[in-house]
Amino acid sequence: MPGEVYSQLMKELAEGKYVFTGELEPEKAGDVKEPIEAAKELVGLVTACNVTDNPQSFAYVNSLAASYKIEKETGMECVYQLRCSDRNRMALLSDVLGAGVLGIKNILALAGDHVSLGDTPDAKPVFDLDSTTLIYMIRKMVDEGKDLGGNDIHNPPKLHVGGAAAPGAAHLKAEVAKVKRKIKVGVEYLQTQVVYYPEILDKFFKELGKVDVPILVGIFPAKSFGAADFFDKYVAGVDVPPDYLKSLEATKEIKDKEKKKQEIDRINVEYFTGFLEYLKGTPAAGCHMMAVGYPRIIAPLKKVME
Amino acid sequence: MIAQEQKPIEEILGYLEGKNDVVIMGCGGCATFYHTGDKKAVDEMADKLEKEGKSVTKIPMPFSMQVCDTEKSAVFLNKKRKALEDCDAVLVMSCGDGVQVATEYIDEGMGLTKAVYPANNAIGLVGGGPTKFKETCLSCGMCELGKTAGICPLTSCGKGLMNGPCGGVRVDDKCEIDAEKDCAWVKIYERMEKLGELDKFIEMRAPHEWSKCKRPRLFEIEEPVNMMSAMIGAMPGFLTYTFSAKPKLEEGKK
Numbered sequence: 381m382p383g384e385v386y387s388q389l390m391k392e393l394a395e396g397k398y399v400f401t402g403e404l405e406p407e408k409a410g411d412v413k414e415p416i417e418a419a420k421e422l423v424g425l426v427t428a429c430n431v432t433d434n435p436q437s438f439a440y441v442n443s444l445a446a447s448y449k450i451e452k453e454t455g456m457e458c459v460y461q462l463r464c465s466d467r468n469r470m471a472l473l474s475d476v477l478g479a480g481v482l483g484i485k486n487i488l489a490l491a492g493d494h495v496s497l498g499d500t501p502d503a504k505p506v507f508d509l510d511s512t513t514l515i516y517m518i519r520k521m522v523d524e525g526k527d528l529g530g531n532d533i534h535n536p537p538k539l540h541v542g543g544a545a546a547p548g549a550a551h552l553k554a555e556v557a558k559v560k561r562k563i564k565v566g567v568e569y570l571q572t573q574v575v576y577y578p579e580i581l582d583k584f585f586k587e588l589g590k591v592d593v594p595i596l597v598g599i600f601p602a603k604s605f606g607a608a609d610f611f612d613k614y615v616a617g618v619d620v621p622p623d624y625l626k627s628l629e630a631t632k633e634i635k636d637k638e639k640k641k642q643e644i645d646r647i648n649v650e651y652f653t654g655f656l657e658y659l660k661g662t663p664a665a666g667c668h669m670m671a672v673g674y675p676r677i678i679a680p681l682k683k684v685m686e
Numbered sequence: 687m688i689a690q691e692q693k694p695i696e697e698i699l700g701y702l703e704g705k706n707d708v709v710i711m712g713c714g715g716c717a718t719f720y721h722t723g724d725k726k727a728v729d730e731m732a733d734k735l736e737k738e739g740k741s742v743t744k745i746p747m748p749f750s751m752q753v754c755d756t757e758k759s760a761v762f763l764n765k766k767r768k769a770l771e772d773c774d775a776v777l778v779m780s781c782g783d784g785v786q787v788a789t790e791y792i793d794e795g796m797g798l799t800k801a802v803y804p805a806n807n808a809i810g811l812v813g814g815g816p817t818k819f820k821e822t823c824l825s826c827g828m829c830e831l832g833k834t835a836g837i838c839p840l841t842s843c844g845k846g847l848m849n850g851p852c853g854g855v856r857v858d859d860k861c862e863i864d865a866e867k868d869c870a871w872v873k874i875y876e877r878m879e880k881l882g883e884l885d886k887f888i889e890m891r892a893p894h895e896w897s898k899c900k901r902p903r904l905f906e907i908e909e910p911v912n913m914m915s916a917m918i919g920a921m922p923g924f925l926t927y928t929f930s931a932k933p934k935l936e937e938g939k940k
Contacts, residue, residue: 465845469893491852494844494863505845512849513893528893546853554851554875554887561849561888573853616854616862 386538387485388457389428393569393594399666400682401459401571401596402426404450405673406441412449414673419454421675425682428457430488430571430668434466436614437498444475448482459542460484463492468508469517473527476518480537488542488571489514493616512562515541519566543567545595546617547575547584556587563593571668574600574611576621578658585663594665599655601648601681603674605629624651649680656684688716688781689812689819692727692805695734698777701803705774708735709766710805711745711759711788713780715752719815722806723747723779731779731805743769750917753784760791767796775801781808810841818936827898833891835877840894842870848891851875 385391392399402422404415419429431450433443447458460479467475479487491511495503509517517528518541525536543562549555559570570593575581581597600618602608605628612620627647634640659667667685671677702708710728717723725746732742745766751758763770770776770792778785782804789802810821824841830848831838840846844863850871854862861867878887 491845491847493854496863507845507847508896509893510845510847510849511852512890516890544853546855549851549853550855550857550859551851551869551872551875553879554872555853555855557875557884557888558849558851558871561890564888565890616852616856619857 384538385540387428387540389459389486390540390568392427393665396665398685399594399596400426400678400685401666401668402429402675402678403432403668403670403672404429404446404458405432405435406443406446408438408440412441412446415446416450416453418673418675419450419456422678423454423456425675425678426456426669427666428459428486430459430461430670432672433461433463433490434492434498437465437493437495437500439498439500444479444482444484447479447484451483457486458484459486459488461488461490462514463490464507464509464511464514465492465495466503466506468506469513469528472509472514473517473521476521476539477533477537480539485539486542487518487539488544489518489567490544497614497616511543512558512565515543515562515567516565523566540568541566542569542571544573545570545584546573547597548573548577548580548617548619552583552587556584559588560591563591567593569594569596569665571596572598574598574615574618574670576619576624576655578655581659581662581664590663595663596666596668597659597662597664598668598670599652600670601652601674601677602628602644603671603677604644605632607673627651645677645680648677649684652681653684656681660685687719687812687819688783688808689810689821690717690720690722690781690806690808692722692779693807698731698803698805699738701801702735702738702740702775702777705740705801707741707743707769707773707775709743709745709769709773709776710735711753711763711776711778711780712747713753713778713784714747714749715754715780715784717753717780717784717806718749723753723784724749727779731777735777743773753778753780754787756787756791756795759784759788760795763788763791763796770796770798770800773800775803777803777805779805781806783808816936826894826896827903828895830891830894833886835874835881835883837870837874837877839870839874842868842873844870847871848894 404418406412406415431443431447443461447460451458489511495505520526525533545559546555608620608628631640631643710731712728713723721727728744728746732744735742745762753759778788785804792798792800811823812819813822814820843850844861851869855869859869859872861869878884
């Protein structure tokens with residue numbers, strides 16, 4: 381039923397509480413031990429964690445299986461990321477029903493990077509649906525108990541669907557028009573791509589105008605220079621600020637592992653404190669901390685907002 | 687037109703390994719425009735194969751005579767029946783359509799079972815020219831251009847999204863997959879803006895009806911084209927084209 385709340389994430393967003401979410405990345409492995417360990421560190425610090433679905437088109441553990449396992453073993457609420465790149469509308473519907481069966485309460489519906497950008501470039505890209513039609517399909521399943529063809533779903537799933545927005549998009553007007561389209565078809569919350577510059581977010585909020593959908597703003601505290609550099613070079617639509625990159629690069633010279641960690645944490649806290657302070661004054665409903673493999677940074681960053 | 691490029695000669699020689707007598711069939715249709723099946727291309731291929739010690743028989747097709755048109759290719763294949771009977775392999779210098787039409791006719795029409803190999807890779811239905819072309823149509827069977835300001839997102843968007851742009855548009859409005867290509871959805875936005883149709887842009891377009899593309903699609907028309915009257919009828923237009931000044935379309939075009 382529209383308006384019903386099934387997850388802690390949507391409950392807190394609906395209550396207007398400032399929400400923090402994290403990110404967990406299953407890997408190319410036969411287990412999900414690492415994201416489980418990271419999730420354990422984040423319990424109590426964030427409301428929910430996204431579980432990535434073949435990020436940057438690198439083929440990893442199925443994000444639904446990982447979401448289920450992480451929720452079961454750590455109690456962390458998961459946001460099951462679901463991409464259109466690898467599945468047609470039938471497979472997407474099956475997976476959404478599967479998510480309902482496994483008790484998953486949040487889905488982040490994404491188009492996904494093109495398969496040619498990842499580690500399996502010869503795969504056939506699917507994109508039978510796009511993020512908007514996937515959001516539409518999920519809402520139709522949940523709210524009306526119907527599939528895209530209008531066929532009845534017995535005991536429809538009870539879950540929420542979020543969507544992505546890219547405030548840094550070069551063509552902001554086209555991006556904002558697309559975001560409005562997602563809102564029109566019923567997206568329940570939005571999560572932005574990583575933002576580094578307040579002026580970019582300001583322009584985005586201004587162009588978007590007032591909307592009823594809560595927006596989580598993405599930040600990316602990098603655990604190493606390599607992680608930030610990869611993000612800068614390979615993640616579509618994101619430019620990492622050169623001064624931040626440079627200070628992370630300087631930590632490569634530090635031999636002592638512990639000191640290096642401390643310095644990286646110091647750089648991140650210093651860099652993001654200002655941004656988080658700024659976020660308090662924006663319409664953002666919360667912050668999505670895309671600190672994959674770097675759970676220790678969440679607590680000090682969250683402190684800034686208290 | 688169906689754009690095409692010749693396969694690397696190593697791949698072609700790989701198919702022809704151990705096959706000494708080879709028939710090369712050209713194509714007077716699209717392959718002529720891409721220099722992959724015209725008379726000159728057939729001659730050059732023959733030279734290459736002869737240098738490899740093979741004995742070659744050529745079946746060039748005249749301009750406007752396509753291999754994919756069975757009636758036309760049948761005429762030229764039948765003229766070389768003896769060579770086809772004696773050969774070890776046939777190399778067809780057309781798109782995959784032509785290769786398969788030739789294969790089927792040689793097999794079922796002429797009763798000869800021969801190995802038939804492609805010389806080219808077909809790379810799509812393209813528009814443009816005279817030297818630069820762009821894939822524009824998937825022949826999907828359910829044209830969406832009426833909903834997208836005349837730009838096909840299934841073909842021109844790298845992901846084929848019906849509701850873009852995706853989050854991967856580059857700073858210069860290029861595609862995340864290829865920095866050389868424009869983001870189709872930025873183009874669609876800009877055209878809709880000029881047309882005063884941005885209200886349509888933010889409407890969701892329904893998922894594409896792939897049910898209209900059950901492969902292989904079979905197709906039938908009531909009356910075949912009359913080649914003679916079509917050719918005679920085309921003469922005035924052809925003369926107009928020949929003697930008209932041509933616009934310089936490609937200067938500065940990406």
